[in-house]
Amino acid sequence: MLRALAITYSLVCYAIGVAALTYLILFVAGLFVPVTINAASPLAPEISSLPAVLWNIVLVAIWGTQHTFMASAGFKTWWTRHCPAAIERSTYVLFVALFTAGLVLFWAPLPDTLWNLEGSTLGTVLLATYFSGWVITLVSTFLINHFHLFGLQQAWTSLSKTESKRATFRTPLFYKLVRHPMMTGILIALWSVPHLTIGRLVFNIAMTAYVFIGIYFEEKTLVADLGAEYEAYRHEVPSVIPGLPARPSPASPA
Numbered sequence: 001m002l003r004a005l006a007i008t009y010s011l012v013c014y015a016i017g018v019a020a021l022t023y024l025i026l027f028v029a030g031l032f033v034p035v036t037i038n039a040a041s042p043l044a045p046e047i048s049s050l051p052a053v054l055w056n057i058v059l060v061a062i063w064g065t066q067h068t069f070m071a072s073a074g075f076k077t078w079w080t081r082h083c084p085a086a087i088e089r090s091t092y093v094l095f096v097a098l099f100t101a102g103l104v105l106f107w108a109p110l111p112d113t114l115w116n117l118e119g120s121t122l123g124t125v126l127l128a129t130y131f132s133g134w135v136i137t138l139v140s141t142f143l144i145n146h147f148h149l150f151g152l153q154q155a156w157t158s159l160s161k162t163e164s165k166r167a168t169f170r171t172p173l174f175y176k177l178v179r180h181p182m183m184t185g186i187l188i189a190l191w192s193v194p195h196l197t198i199g200r201l202v203f204n205i206a207m208t209a210y211v212f213i214g215i216y217f218e219e220k221t222l223v224a225d226l227g228a229e230y231e232a233y234r235h236e237v238p239s240v241i242p243g244l245p246a247r248p249s250p251a252s253p254a
Helices: 002-029 049-071 073-079 085-106 121-144 152-160 181-190 198-226 228-236
Strands: 113-116 195-197
Touching (some): 002 085, 002 121, 002 152, 049 073, 049 085, 049 198, 085 152, 181 198, 195 198, 198 228
């Protein structure tokens, strides 16, 4: 019974997580949804200019802190003393969705336009590139283990009473070009902007900072988990931009 509840809970968390990510993608693009990066929700504070910039940076910082902190080895060690391992990752996905909802609902738009290419050929290309970036991110999750990343595999192994196979270090497809193709896709999406407002620029800068901070902490974990194998990979493959010389990240041991 408990195992059935675990898989049901994980499926619900997965659905909520996918819905939140889909909304965030449309929120940033300003398409098909009522609350966007340039259209406030009823819960958003009525502020503008510098206070709004600072407010929005704090929102992104809170969102990013939740992502990084709850994914850290130290937190997971503590959390799994209180939360069954079968639903630990699903709970993480649920919290990501909740914090994403908070980011969307409390975002203070700054709609002044810096450029607007909507309706032009270049604007159409940029919009297509925006969604292509998210496709790269999605495909990258499947190249490693999409269902483990979103918590379904952990619940399923508990339900089926099988042991989860130990992850092996692999570099399929995009991972031969960059170490963090999910982040590459996000960066492509962030900076493919047909309509750039001040609010979108603030969002892009704050999210780009989060991407590189997140990579720093993720690399520390990967080095600790995989050791020399990952160190060699870091010296051979660039972090997020294909073709750049590979360089050790600050996570390298002294």
